[in-house]
Amino acid sequence: MLSPEQVKQPTSLYEKRKAVFPKAVDGRFRRFKWLVMAFTLGVYYITPWLRWNRGPYAPNQAVLVDLAHRRFYMFGIEIWPHEFYFVAGLLIMAGIGLFLITSAVGRAWCGYACPQTVWTDLFQHVDRLIDGDRNAQLRLEAAPWGPHKLFKRGLKWSIYLFISFWTGGAWIMYFADAPSLTRDFWSGNAAGVAYATVGVLTATTFLLGGFMREQVCIYMCPWPRIQTAMLDEKSLIVTYKDWRGEPRGSVKKAEKNPGGVGDCVDCNQCVNVCPTGYDIRNGPDIRCITCALCIDACDSVMAQVGRPRGLIDYATLEDCKSEREGGEARPISKALFHTRTLIYTGVWAAIGAALLFALGARTRIDIAVQKDRNPPYTLQSSGEVRNDYTVKLRNMETRPRPMEVTIDGLPGGRMWTDDMPREQAARSIKVLVEPDRVDPLRVYVVAPSGTTEQHFKFVLRASDAEGGGDVSEVRFDAPGEGEE
Amino acid sequence: MANKRIDEPTGVETVGHEWDGIEELNNPLPRWWVITTYLTIIFAIGYMVVYPAIPMLHSGTQGVWKWSSRGQLEAELKAAKDAKAETLAAIGATPIEQIAANKDLMEKAVAGGKAAFRQNCVQCHGSGAAGSIGYPNLKDEDWLWGGNIKEIHQTLTYGIRQPGVAETRTSLMPSFGKDGILNPGQVNDVANYVLSLSGKAPASASVQAGAAIFAANCVACHGPDAKGLRQFGAPNLTDAVWLYGDKKEQVVGSITNAHAGVMPAWGGRLDPVTIKMLALYVHSLGGGEDFAEAPNTPAAADNGNAKP
Numbered sequence: 001m002l003s004p005e006q007v008k009q010p011t012s013l014y015e016k017r018k019a020v021f022p023k024a025v026d027g028r029f030r031r032f033k034w035l036v037m038a039f040t041l042g043v044y045y046i047t048p049w050l051r052w053n054r055g056p057y058a059p060n061q062a063v064l065v066d067l068a069h070r071r072f073y074m075f076g077i078e079i080w081p082h083e084f085y086f087v088a089g090l091l092i093m094a095g096i097g098l099f100l101i102t103s104a105v106g107r108a109w110c111g112y113a114c115p116q117t118v119w120t121d122l123f124q125h126v127d128r129l130i131d132g133d134r135n136a137q138l139r140l141e142a143a144p145w146g147p148h149k150l151f152k153r154g155l156k157w158s159i160y161l162f163i164s165f166w167t168g169g170a171w172i173m174y175f176a177d178a179p180s181l182t183r184d185f186w187s188g189n190a191a192g193v194a195y196a197t198v199g200v201l202t203a204t205t206f207l208l209g210g211f212m213r214e215q216v217c218i219y220m221c222p223w224p225r226i227q228t229a230m231l232d233e234k235s236l237i238v239t240y241k242d243w244r245g246e247p248r249g250s251v252k253k254a255e256k257n258p259g260g261v262g263d264c265v266d267c268n269q270c271v272n273v274c275p276t277g278y279d280i281r282n283g284p285d286i287r288c289i290t291c292a293l294c295i296d297a298c299d300s301v302m303a304q305v306g307r308p309r310g311l312i313d314y315a316t317l318e319d320c321k322s323e324r325e326g327g328e329a330r331p332i333s334k335a336l337f338h339t340r341t342l343i344y345t346g347v348w349a350a351i352g353a354a355l356l357f358a359l360g361a362r363t364r365i366d367i368a369v370q371k372d373r374n375p376p377y378t379l380q381s382s383g384e385v386r387n388d389y390t391v392k393l394r395n396m397e398t399r400p401r402p403m404e405v406t407i408d409g410l411p412g413g414r415m416w417t418d419d420m421p422r423e424q425a426a427r428s429i430k431v432l433v434e435p436d437r438v439d440p441l442r443v444y445v446v447a448p449s450g451t452t453e454q455h456f457k458f459v460l461r462a463s464d465a466e467g468g469g470d471v472s473e474v475r476f477d478a479p480g481e482g483e484e
Numbered sequence: 485m486a487n488k489r490i491d492e493p494t495g496v497e498t499v500g501h502e503w504d505g506i507e508e509l510n511n512p513l514p515r516w517w518v519i520t521t522y523l524t525i526i527f528a529i530g531y532m533v534v535y536p537a538i539p540m541l542h543s544g545t546q547g548v549w550k551w552s553s554r555g556q557l558e559a560e561l562k563a564a565k566d567a568k569a570e571t572l573a574a575i576g577a578t579p580i581e582q583i584a585a586n587k588d589l590m591e592k593a594v595a596g597g598k599a600a601f602r603q604n605c606v607q608c609h610g611s612g613a614a615g616s617i618g619y620p621n622l623k624d625e626d627w628l629w630g631g632n633i634k635e636i637h638q639t640l641t642y643g644i645r646q647p648g649v650a651e652t653r654t655s656l657m658p659s660f661g662k663d664g665i666l667n668p669g670q671v672n673d674v675a676n677y678v679l680s681l682s683g684k685a686p687a688s689a690s691v692q693a694g695a696a697i698f699a700a701n702c703v704a705c706h707g708p709d710a711k712g713l714r715q716f717g718a719p720n721l722t723d724a725v726w727l728y729g730d731k732k733e734q735v736v737g738s739i740t741n742a743h744a745g746v747m748p749a750w751g752g753r754l755d756p757v758t759i760k761m762l763a764l765y766v767h768s769l770g771g772g773e774d775f776a777e778a779p780n781t782p783a784a785a786d787n788g789n790a791k792p
Contacts, residue, residue: 015512212516219514374612378770381626381723383682388623388770421774422625444770449724 019141020214020277022124023134023269027296036112037121045166048173052076057435058398065175071436077359078436080396089355093348100344102230104336105314106237110224111291116216119167119209120275123160130156134272160210161202168201214276217289224286233317234338238290240270240281240312243324251305263311269301270294270312280312290314365403365433366394367460369472376477383449385478391441391458395433402463403431405443409456410476412448417441430463445476453478572596576757581633581775583764590764597765600758604750613769617729618745625771626725628717629653632773635714637763643749644717652749655716660701661740668740670697675735681710681722684730 050062052075059066064073072079072087079086101108110117130152131137143149172194173181184190185198208216217224231237245264254261264281271279273294278287280294298312315323316335323329372388380386395401406428407413416425418441425446433439443458454476461469488500488510496509532538535547546552571592575583584590602611608619615621620628629639639653646652660666666674670693677694679685698710705718712720719727727745728738750759766772 013512014515014518016515215514215516219517372612375610375614375621375623378614378621378623379724380624381720381725383724386624386770418768442770 017215018277020275021127021134021137021141022275022277022293023272023297024128025269025273025293025297025300027293027299029292030296033112033121033291033293037118040113040115040118041122045170048170048178054078054398055435057400059177061177063174064177067175078396078398083362086355086359089351089358093351093355096344096348096351099230100341100348102227103232103235103344104341105290106231106235107224107227107288107290110217110227110289114223114289116208116221117275117289117291119163119205120213122163123209123213124275126156126159126163130159157210160206164202164205164209165198167205168198171201172197214287214289217276218287224289228286232340233321234335234340236314236316236332236335237284238280238288238292238295238312239284239315239320240264241310241315241320241323242281245281245311263302263307265301265305267301269297273297363468363470364396364466365401365460365462365468365470366392366396367405367458367470367472368392368394369458369474371474371477377479379479380446384446385449385451385476386444386446387476389443389445389458389474391443391472392438393431393433393441393460394438395435397435397466399435401433401435401466403433404461404463405429405431405441406459406461407445407456408459408471410445410447410451410454412451413445413456413476415443415445417443447476447478451476451478453480572757575760580637580760580763583760584633590768593761593764594768596758597761597763597768600754600762601765604754605762608747613766617734618727618743620727621725622766623769623771624725625773626720626723627771627773628712628714628719628727630714630773631767631771632775633763633767634775636766636772637760639747640759640763640766641749641751643751644747645744646746646749649749649751653717655705655718656744657705657718657742659740659742661736665701666697666739670694671736671739674698674702674739675732678710678721679730679732679735682724682730685732 047063048061051060052062052073053060054073058078059073061073062075064071066073070081077086098109127137131140140149140152169185172185176194181190181194185194212220242262245262247260247262248264248266249257249261250265254265270281271277271294273296274280275291275293276287276289278285280288292314295310295312295314299309302309302311310329314332314335315329319327319330319335369392370390372390376387378386378388391405393403393405395403407415414425414427415429416422417429420429422444425444429443431439431441455473456476458472458474459469460471461467487502488497490497491507491509494509496511498507499510501508532545533547534549535551536544537547538545571589574589575593575596578586578589583593601609601613605613609615609622610619613622620626625631627635629635629644638651642649642651642653644653645655658665660674661668661671673690673694674697675694676685676688676690677692677698680687680691680694685691698706699708702710705713705716706721707713707718710721712718719725724730726734728734728743750762754762
């Protein structure tokens, strides 16, 4: 048991953030992080500006979430609200994809692709650009406030604000036509919600990326907690191989005492480069987002002192155990395939295949019929029986389509609509349905006197080359026995 | 009670409480968390200043913004009313027979008429406008006083058999039985005759006798062919629609004690735009007649029966 003197007593009920000044580092994982950052930021900023020709009746933005018109466009795919299961399916795939990634390579999402990580990384590069590397940053932090420090802080925070503003500005481009929204935005004509969204996202990016940084990962984000449950001893995590590194000692000490000192030279580089300020040598911890920058730092030190790389490396707990007992290090590629990753891959692919199949098989026209039930029927002066229906014709193509609605069943039945004279009632009517629309149609159906209550069908057929159709069965009410 | 001790693996003091062996480390809160708490408190104070918050003896504090749910409702109602004003003005300014040409305006007018119908007309005509015995079905194409948009508008504005309204629709069928114009046998013959016109009574001597009585007493209003006359609101007796019922005793009753159905003159009760919307709604129910095709002449009475 430790004695109370050994412990730093909490002097306050709350604790100031211990600022982290990560040192710049180069190496394979850093270069991979550059790539991921360029890719993710590129996708984020460029996507809304891609164009996609859908003809004259639909927007030409490749990716557009058109909330006002309840449409979601993604390249050649257009999703209507009733097809939202495609989006739900994509979200489920994203979820299972995260399980898969976590199960295989641990917190790779946290370390490379999470927006919090990407923007924090970006802001830390801004720090280095303005203030210099770790040591210069530490000096400036300790320096008293003066014109020099004020200028540097002002400049840095302005750049933060600039980046934050463009982050929020890019977000709204997904919800409206990007070029015209940009024009409206700067001329003050955009919707209030656009300005509010940009304002909120600017503020959160500025605050979370510029100042909160690793505290978001450590205190706020639920994902690290969930991930703890998804990692197992077969998942790759960033590990300090203590059996190889301990006891720590300088190179000189090792020369004096060969065999008595481990590979770790206690240079602290792994801590200095860590974006959350954690010492990986204390073992796995929620503060490690597995960005692998400490691996790069350690590898370069190991190269300088002429020792093999990988004192800190991606390894599974199982590998650690066998290595500790003298086993060979397993190549990382072998660690990727185990039962859980294969199951996740299978489920993920199955959902993807099902969605693709549903996408290929979905109909592009629909008929939905609602019968007037009050009154159930109307007796015409001729003695004929009339039933009224609201027929909704859905055209999901982005071009007008000629369609034909026909009565199937109901002997002697004929129909007319509000757009034609009663005298032209017929078994079948032709309608031109507007592109990308649901056209409601009032349809009056009459059947000869003496017709009894029965069911019949409205058959919808597209009369153009593409064809296709749909059927809706409805009820026809008539006066019962004894009423007439 | 508190039994504080130092937790060995972390080197942090515990808070000194234990729940079934579970203890809590006394880690300091992150400062941003504390700042957030203070910000929420400041927000709450601001909220109490601007919104009603503190209960007093009779009501409560009003807040400097003077917000109330009643005030919000009033503002919303006013906004809804203002939003409709333009449409209502357009309906008021457009001649009624031209509104149908403007599809958007027509849709709104019909919707407005439907709402007004629910308030003012369903008591007699039913919520589905299907009427009942004595109250006409407005969905069919059988019209007593005319079924084009102008005629419906006229009927709605001035009502039917309204005393004191100069332009009201009016006519008076004699109570042939009650007033002794026809004896019960003759009434029975006429009833048989008119029912036979739509095949509801078989040919018989009584029908033949009824035809003669009909020619002598009824043709002035119902026409020689019994197809009615809209000028007098005299119904077509040859069709399938019977306002007062098509049973023999119902027809005998109608001849003995004549009906004289009434409808209020809505011109004095509703504003002109609402009446217009009501007329358009009634016209849109599936039986409305074309204005151009059916000019306001009595001769057009049976054109309305043209079958699809």
